Amino acid sequence: MFLDRLAFLYISCYHNHITNEKYLTLLAAGLILYEAFISETFFEIVVSRRKTLKLTQTALSEKVNINRSILSRLEAQDYSPSVDQLLSLSAVLDFKPTDVIVDNHADLVAVERKRIAIADTGYVGLSLAILLSKHNDVTVVDITETKVKKINVWESPIQDEYIEKYMTEHEERNLSLQATTDAASAYASAEFIIIATPTNYDPKTNFFDCSAVETVLELVKEATADSKVKPTIVIKSIIPVGYTVHIKEKMGMDNIIFGPEFLRESKALYDNLYPSQIIVGADEQNQESAEEFAAGSYQDICAGAVHGDRRNLWQQ
Numbered sequence: 001m002f003l004d005r006l007a008f009l010y011i012s013c014y015h016n017h018i019t020n021e022k023y024l025t026l027l028a029a030g031l032i033l034y035e036a037f038i039s040e041t042f043f044e045i046v047v048s049r050r051k052t053l054k055l056t057q058t059a060l061s062e063k064v065n066i067n068r069s070i071l072s073r074l075e076a077q078d079y080s081p082s083v084d085q086l087l088s089l090s091a092v093l094d095f096k097p098t099d100v101i102v103d104n105h106a107d108l109v110a111v112e113r114k115r116i117a118i119a120d121t122g123y124v125g126l127s128l129a130i131l132l133s134k135h136n137d138v139t140v141v142d143i144t145e146t147k148v149k150k151i152n153v154w155e156s157p158i159q160d161e162y163i164e165k166y167m168t169e170h171e172e173r174n175l176s177l178q179a180t181t182d183a184a185s186a187y188a189s190a191e192f193i194i195i196a197t198p199t200n201y202d203p204k205t206n207f208f209d210c211s212a213v214e215t216v217l218e219l220v221k222e223a224t225a226d227s228k229v230k231p232t233i234v235i236k237s238i239i240p241v242g243y244t245v246h247i248k249e250k251m252g253m254d255n256i257i258f259g260p261e262f263l264r265e266s267k268a269l270y271d272n273l274y275p276s277q278i279i280v281g282a283d284e285q286n287q288e289s290a291e292e293f294a295a296g297s298y299q300d301i302c303a304g305a306v307h308g309d310r311r312n313l314w315q316q
């Protein structure tokens with residue numbers, strides 16, 4: 001398995017055209033994450049509309065630009081469409097995409113403001129910091145003093161259109177973000193700590209260098225040694241399979257979960273605002289924190305779905 005012995009919490013996100021106004025308003029207020037997923041009727045509509053229009057699967061496949069075998073799986077309810085696929089099916093088969101989206105009002109999740117520390121101000125760390133700083137109090141930690149100084153005067157140390165824009169507009173966006181080199185204080189007072197320090201794989205020696213992640217974990221362990229409630233640590237750096245289990249044992253720390261990042265450099269914040277997918281992996285012990293992190297992290301962007309046995313929309 002991709003993340004051995006880790007349970008997945010999978011959240012798919014999609015955008016404005018398939019959310020309704022009321023929930024967008026609540027989302028904008030940052031109060032909730034709500035569930036939304038595609039209904040059973042979608043699959044029935046596709047089959048019945050295709051037959052009414054006397055289209056074979058091959059003919060429909062050409063019109064909507066979806067591979068015929070995928071279409072066949074979709075009609076057999078064995079495949080959930082991406083947002084683009086849903087939109088193109090709805091255009092050709094003439095149904096409203098909003099009619100096949102189910103909002104699960106029962107599963108609204110209230111998310112409290114959190115104190116979050118983020119280890120590093122690179123593409124991953126800073127884009128997450130900006131994203132999270134609207135509804136949480138965020139402190140970014142870096143070993144490079146020049147970067148810290150820049151962030152504290154709202155200048156981006158990296159080139160990224162959205163990060164630069166959001167930092168310039170920090171007042172109207174109400175961002176609560178500060179930077180520091182004082183890792184110990186930042187980690188000691190945080191409820192969630194995100195680690196996005198650099199890791200490196202050397203294919204020649206088959207060695208995955210995670211030493212910068214481990215340096216942060218050691219600092220966190222030291223800084224929170226006397227804390228009654230330990231923070232949840234979320235590793236965002238790229239790490240090898242099995243690493244979370246291994247490092248928890250090695251460090252004697254239970255409170256570590258993993259959330260892979262899928263962003264592109266220079267489009268880091270954009271990709272975090274419009275994610276293709278959000279994955280958080282945790283064992284049973286940390287599942288609640290993982291859900292809280294996922295819900296809280298993405299409350300501004302997600303008209304998404306916390307995984308059950310549900311068909312989730314996903315965006316290509």
Ligand SMILES: NC(=O)c1ccc[n+]([C@@H]2O[C@H](COP(=O)([O-])OP(=O)(O)OC[C@H]3O[C@@H](n4cnc5c(N)ncnc54)[C@H](O)[C@@H]3O)[C@@H](O)[C@H]2O)c1
Nearest residue numbers: 120122123124142143144196197198199237238261263265
């Ligand atoms: N950049 C991407 O597109 C991308 C995408 C997915 C995953 N990742 C992964 O995320 C991780 C970070 O990548 P990145 O591109 O954001 O890095 P980056 O090179 O942009 O930034 C790294 C930052 O870490 C700081 N740093 C190093 N050691 C530190 C420590 N001990 N404490 C605090 N700060 C420290 C450096 O000063 C630098 O600011 C890597 O594992 C990378 O593989 C990156």
